[in-house]
Amino acid sequence: MKITVKCFSHIKYALGKNKIIINLEAGADTADLEQEIRGLAEGKLDGIKFVTALNQHYIKIPVELQEGDEVAFIPPVQGG
């Protein structure tokens, strides 16, 4: 299944992309996806904690993904 990952801040900087489409096996959850993303960044995201947003809502525990989901791993926000 195809999952869209929106990239911001450190993730965008590490991967050089605004958005990535990741192909995952059925049954994968948001925690699996985070590991994929951290892998792609080759250590550049070590030490940075993310909050996860699934389809633009924060989630607190890993959630199983569905085809077409949009996920963002949110580095510490800095508005204001």
Place this chain on the structure above:
Amino acid sequence: MKITVKCFSHIKYALGKNKIIINLEAGADTADLEQEIRGLAEGKLDGIKFVTALNQHYIKIPVELQEGDEVAFIPPVQGG
């Protein structure tokens, strides 16, 4: 000696004047003057506490007056 008393708020309302000149005997202090003013108001200032300003500075204890002094008995202030 002549003392100028500036009247504000409840005192102005009670006495109908912005300013009063009071004649006091030498040696009188600000507490004596406050009694004079309360007397002139015939009870209308009962229950209202004043802070005293002598020549435009707050004082915390009674101070002996001098000819020409300017005194104000300051009802609770309400700026803002």
Place this chain on the structure above:
Amino acid sequence: MIIAEIVEGPISPFPENNSRRNQGAELVFKGRVRSRENGKLIQGLDYEHYASMASTELENLARKTVNKYPISDLFCRHRVGEVPVGAASLIVVIWSKHRREGFDAMAFFIAELKQHVPIWKWAIFPDGSRIPSESKHC
């Protein structure tokens, strides 16, 4: 920098300033006249002040606030005379590096102003009569 003024007539706002390089927080408070004093409808308040003493006390308080908190600027104007319902009687602007010290300084300045600066409110009723306001500082 400090500005602390007693003014008659509508309060002019302090101008917008986008040229400061080290102040991340600008906090503005406007105190406005409400339509009721102690539950009674009014058409405005008449702010009476002990002219020269009120100016001095306001300036001293502004200086004290700038010394007590790590803020860079405090600008204040207090209006006296008649102020209609809805209009501002007070404006205070505080510039600081971070917001927290600005908030603390603002709270301190306003609380002290309401305790020490010799200014009083007279309620103006719809028939034009006026009496000293019974409101406590709050």
Place this chain on the structure above:
Amino acid sequence: MIIAEIVEGPISPFPENNSRRNQGAELVFKGRVRSRENGKLIQGLDYEHYASMASTELENLARKTVNKYPISDLFCRHRVGEVPVGAASLIVVIWSKHRREGFDAMAFFIAELKQHVPIWKWAIFPDGSRIPSESKHC
């Protein structure tokens, strides 16, 4: 009433309003860009946001704040894109009957915004390069 907007380009201030009859306190906060990020000189910040989610989170937070505190109105604009040093990235206006609830609501709103609304700062250096800001929310 609530206004909560993400805007590009300079923030328009909310208009002066002298017609309110029951709000004695108007509190305005402007957050501005300082000339240094982590000690290094910058020429500005580039505020990145998660477009639709940031708007929703900002609106939800505004509503939560108005429900939590006895305030009558909260108006907020957050600027995104490049913001030069000295310019405002954020303006928040809170109207309330008394000042205390306005102060509390303002402190809460800004603290929550800095924790939950998906907006990030990129430092723009004098040579035009940019990196994600290392600054923690504060």
